[in-house]
Amino acid sequence: MSTQPARHRVVIIGSGFGGLFGAKHLRHADIDITLISKTSTHLFQPLLYQLATGILSVGEIAPATRLVLRKQKNAQVLLGEVIDIDLVAKTVTSELLNMRTVTPFDSLIVATGAQQSYFGNDRFATFAPGMKTIDDALELRGRILGSFEAAELATTQSARDRLLTFVVIGAGPTGVELAGQIAELADRTLEGTFHNIDPRDARVILLEGAGAVLGPMGPKLGAYAHRRLSSMGVEIQLNAMVTDLDARGVTVKDADGTVRRIESSCKVWSAGVQASPLGRMLAERSEGTEVDRAGRVVVEPDLSIKGHPNVFVVGDLMSVPGVPGQAQGAIQGATYAAKAIKAGLKGQAPQDRKPFKYFNKGSMATISRFSAVCQVGKFEFGGFIAWLAWLALHLYYLIGYRSRIVTVIQWFVTFLGRGRGQMAATEQWVFARLALELVNADGQDSELAGAVGAPPSVEQAPDTRTG
Secondary structure (H helix, E strand, O other), X not given: OOOOOOOEEEEEEOOOHHHHHHHHHOOOOOEEEEEEEOXXXXXXXXXXXXXXXOOOOHHHXXXXXXXXXXXXXOEEEEEOEEEEEEOOOXXXXXXXXXXXXXXXXXXXXXXXXXXXXXXXXXXXXXXXXXXXXXXXXXXXXXXXXXXXXXXHHOOOHHHHHHHOEEEEEOOOHHHHXXXXXXXXXXXXXXXXXXXXXXHHHOEEXXXXXXXXXXXXXXXXXXXHHHHHHXXXXXXXXXXXXXXXXXXXXXXXXXXXXXXXXEXXXXXXXXXXXXXXXXXXXXXXXXXXXXXXXXXXXXXXXXXXXXXXXXXXXXXXXXXXXXXXXXXXXXXXXXXXXXXXXXXXXXXXXXXXXXXXXXXXXXXXXXXXXXXEEEEEOOEEEEEHHHXXXXXXXXXXXXXXXXXXXXXXXXXXXXXXXXXOOOOOOOHHHHHHHHHHHHHHHOOOHHHHHHHOOOOOOEEOXXXXXXX
């Protein structure tokens, strides 16, 4: 009797751009793929701000990963948070509620991305959510719309002013896009919908610790964005460092050392990012591998880690000079890793791999309806043409024809009219995160798991599939 040789096992951690494009690029390879993610969806993160401001729904920007990969017969999707990577035994351990799964691998692609960084002030998250997850965006939508509703009921002018002051911290692409959309929401969509307040009286303040808006995109585009936002009524405050945050406002330190206070009930943080904790785990498990200040893994020229040519790190988790933390970096890195795996199956030695080279396709940021900035090589331009280019590019990378069609309809309604199709918000969206944090802090997560039917503790044996 003859036995069929085991198929090469590839484990991909993360369902973002890096994880999904890595899996899709391996769809015709004679391998078994297991994609592990702590979320059940592929999140199109560049459009999160439109979810937060009522333009798009969750379904348009976050299709279920299982449905996306349904026709890919060599791919399996596992829901769970990775808690351990054993580089010696070549296993990945993930956990969902109290169920633990150990998945073996021959090749590993780690694409877990980045999360919000509060620069050591994690307590700020309670009062100023970031913009990295669906939960963040829905919480922010609840906070924005809830502020207008509370202002309608406020009995003093000081309370009304505080509720109608929106502070966006960080003038990068996310901060600029959010500030612009909050201003348009107040000036166009909500105009005439309240009795006691005029939404157009809302203040939108954009704080930036550096000296320019959209600093990485250069002075020309930064100045254009600055002028456009200012014309919309957004108050831009540069060289303004946030030193404290609480439920009622923000403490700011200016360049001259002056400390002042901004009373605001609704705040959003878009000032920095830090890599997934798995980066430090990989560095600790791999002798000689280091992480940078943001926790990103300093990889080898072929995106692998020292001593483990079968382990690749891509996307926001990798530290490669000249590669920005954007979708293109993740897509190109994952595609490179997938090609390296396929070449290895054909006999190519790791030392024969060509170094990863990033091709910069440019960067974009939308400011408001009909206005965006675009940088492609040496060409920099802003305005309506840049906005059309932004629309086309984001439509192209959306997953699924249904998402593209619905998104076009929603954009048509929003940008040509005053309405927005996703204006629902609940208290649960605002307070659920805080409730979960309290549950975990009190050590009651096991009771929570039991409430939804999870067993006390289940550990599954390693996968023994043989092709």
